Amino acid sequence: MSLVVQDLSVARGPRRVIDGLTLPAFPKGEFAVIAGPNAAGKSTLLRAVAGLLPASGRVALEGDDLARLPRAEQARRVGFMPQVLESRSALSVLEALVVAMNAGGGLAGRALRGPAATRHAVAVLARFGLADLALRPMAALSGGQRQAVGLAQAMIRDPELLLLDEPTSALDLARQFHLLSEARALAREGRVVIAVLHDLALAAQWADRIVLLEGGRLAASGPPAEVLTPARLAQVYGIRARVEHCSAGRVMVMVDGLSQNTETEDALA
Numbered sequence: 231m232s233l234v235v236q237d238l239s240v241a242r243g244p245r246r247v248i249d250g251l252t253l254p255a256f257p258k259g260e261f262a263v264i265a266g267p268n269a270a271g272k273s274t275l276l277r278a279v280a281g282l283l284p285a286s287g288r289v290a291l292e293g294d295d296l297a298r299l300p301r302a303e304q305a306r307r308v309g310f311m312p313q314v315l316e317s318r319s320a321l322s323v324l325e326a327l328v329v330a331m332n333a334g335g336g337l338a339g340r341a342l343r344g345p346a347a348t349r350h351a352v353a354v355l356a357r358f359g360l361a362d363l364a365l366r367p368m369a370a371l372s373g374g375q376r377q378a379v380g381l382a383q384a385m386i387r388d389p390e391l392l393l394l395d396e397p398t399s400a401l402d403l404a405r406q407f408h409l410l411s412e413a414r415a416l417a418r419e420g421r422v423v424i425a426v427l428h429d430l431a432l433a434a435q436w437a438d439r440i441v442l443l444e445g446g447r448l449a450a451s452g453p454p455a456e457v458l459t460p461a462r463l464a465q466v467y468g469i470r471a472r473v474e475h476c477s478a479g480r481v482m483v484m485v486d487g488l489s490q491n492t493e494t495e496d497a498l499a
């Protein structure tokens with residue numbers, strides 16, 4: 231069983247940003263990355279799958295049409311980590327996690343209060359190596375700390391589907407590694423985990439599958455070594471790239487220049 235996205239169309243303002251998009255099913259256990267140029271529709275796709283934007287078409291999890299589920303069940307089954315995680319909240323990290331848990335219907339559909347709620351929130355923070363932030367006010371966190379806490383917030387209700395919008399953009403190298411290894415581990419535990427990533431090196435290192443979007447359409451979907459080819463990167467991003475094949479089917483992407491501006495670059499060289 232899996233996540234199915236069929237014939238999805240999403241408008242932003244007057245314009246259809248995604249138009250009849252069908253993706254190969256995302257099986258449980260898989261960590262998928264959505265990549266593509268700026269404005270390709272990656273965040274729009276993720277938000278529509280999360281039920282945060284009106285969309286037509288079908289998004290089904292384990293055969294259940296998400297749009298038809300009661301709001302609380304949808305919130306329980308789908309975790310979403312937004313791209314921008316500003317917070318002026320005076321709540322502590324721990325309190326914010328408990329609020330996030332119960333606002334979405336609690337754990338397994340049951341609100342947790344008092345020590346049980348605290349215990350669960352502390353356990354989730356500890357899992358992500360964030361226990362030392364528990365009593366800090368949300369407003370006093372650094373950008374990277376806020377992003378790391380964002381994953382804990384998205385996971386607090388133990389969702390089956392976890393959607394992460396650029397989850398590593400504010401993280402240092404060690405925390406990028408930590409977050410992406412956690413994302414993959416969370417998938418392996420039996421969830422579908424999908425992250426939007428710009429960094430193709432990270433995508434190539436961590437993703438089981440890359441879904442490449444271009445102009446709201448599917449440009450390619452498959453294992454990194456199949457999707458990230460020099461020809462496709464030139465077509466989708468307009469770059470000249472080398473793709474080195476490493477051990478265990480992994481690839482490394484190195485950008486040498488812009489394929490559309492070759493003459494200018496050569497002149498500058």
Ligand SMILES: Nc1ncnc2c1ncn2[C@@H]1O[C@H](COP(=O)(O)OP(=O)(O)OP(=O)(O)O)[C@@H](O)[C@H]1O
Nearest residue numbers: 242243244247266267268269270271272273274275
């Ligand atoms: N709130 C909005 N109102 C109108 N148009 C929007 C809105 N948000 C996004 N768009 C448009 O929808 C298109 C897709 O945007 P989206 O944010 O999904 O792209 P993206 O692939 O996530 O981009 P990026 O990599 O730059 O974050 C863009 O053309 C963008 O201008």
